[in-house]
Amino acid sequence: MNRLTFLAVSLLLANAALAEMPQISDARIPLPPPGSPVAAGFLTIVNPDEQTLVITGASSPIAEKVELHLSMVVDDVAKMQRQDELVVDPGATLALEHGSYHLMFMGMSAALAAGDQVAVTLDTSAGTLDIVFPVGEHAAGSKGHGNGGKSSTSDTTTHEGMTHGDENQEMPPMEMPNSTTDGQ
C-alpha cells in the first residue's frame, strides 16, 4: 500500500485505539449469610487503554454505600483496609477477589437471594460503568485455583447458564456515556 493509505490506516487505528474502555468480567457476589449486614463484590477489570484507570467509588441501590476494600493477612491477623481508589495500570488486569481487593456493600436494604442481579455503578476515570453482579448460589469456597474448595466462579457460571469454564464472558452491555468509539 502507498504511504498515504498507510498513514490513513494508522491514524484510523490510532484513533480507534484511543479511549479503550475497561473490560469487565466475572462480576459476582457470593451469597451472603441471611441477616448479613454486609456483602462482598468481586470482578476482573482489564485496562486496555494507554491511560491509567482509576476507580474512585461505587454505588448500588441495594446498599447505603459501597466501599472499596483490601483484605490482607499480616502476621496471622486478617484485616481490611478501606481504599480511596483502585488503580489499574495501562494494559494491566486487576482482579477483585477473595483475600484481596473487593467491593464492600454496607447498610443493605434487604437480604440478597441467590440469582439476584445487583446493579452496581463504578465511578472511574474512564467514566461511570454500570455493571450487573449476579448473586451466587453459595457463599464461595476457597479461591478456586487448583485446590479442594468450591470455586465461586464455577458455581455462578453453572447456575447462571453461562458456558461452564468460561471465565471471561462479557457481562451484559454496559452504558458507556463517554465512549466515542465502538470499535471493540
Next chain:
Amino acid sequence: MNELQKPSAGGLPKVLPVLAIAVLAASGGAWFATGGGGGGDDARGAQSSTEPAPVASSAEAGAAEASSMTDDELDALQATLERSQLLPVDFRTVPDFTLSDVDGNPLTASILDNRWSLAFFGYTHCPDVCPITLSVMKDVVAELETRDVDPMQVVFMTVDPVRDTAERMKEYVGFFSEDFVGITGELNDIHELTRSLGIVAAFTANDTDPDNYLVDHTASMLLVDPERRVRAKFTAPHEVATIVNDYLTIQAALN
C-alpha cells in the same frame, strides 16, 4: 435507614471506652502470644522452641495416650503437615468461660470436652474472610464425615459481640451448618478469653462511619483436643484439602 440492630447506647460512643480496653487487650494478647510472661512460646513449624523439660516427663499432663510427644516427635510430625503449626501440649489450655450460645443460653468450656474442635474467631460484618472460612469449614466437615476419624466440632466465636447478638449469630452460623457452635457474650468476657488464647481482636474505627467499624482478627483457627488443650494452629489461606489432610495426620498421631 439502617435497619440493622444497634447496641442500646449506639455504635462507637458506647464502644469507645471498651475500645481502649480492646486495644490494650490486643497489645496484651500480642505480647502474650509472642511469649511474654515466659513459657507461652509459639512453636513455629520445624523450628520449635526449646522447652524447659521434655513433654514426656510431665506425665501428669494427662498423657496416658500418644498425645505426649517429645520435641523430636513433634518436629517429625510437623514436617508431615501441609500448613498447620503444631503446638507443644502445654501451650495453652482453654480456660473456663461462661459465654452465650446462639439461643442466648449460657455456654461454658465444657462444650470442648471429649471431642476435637476447630475454633475460628471473626465477626458478621466481615464480608470476605469469615464467610469464606466458614464455607470452607462446612466442606471440611462434610469430607471428614466420609472418613473414619473423630468428627470435628466447628466453633465460631464472634470478637464483635456488641453487633453480633445471639440472634444474629444464629442466623449467620446456621446458614453454614446447624451443627456449628456459634458463641457470643459480653464484650469483656469474649476479649478476656481471646486474650488468654493469644487471639487478636482489634477494633479499627471507620473514619467515615462510626457504626461500621472494622475488626482485625486472628486468621488462624485453633485445634483444641478433648481435654481443652490447644494443639495446633491452622493458618491461612484456609483450603478444604489442606485442612482435611492435616486434621487426619494430627488425629492419627495424637489421638
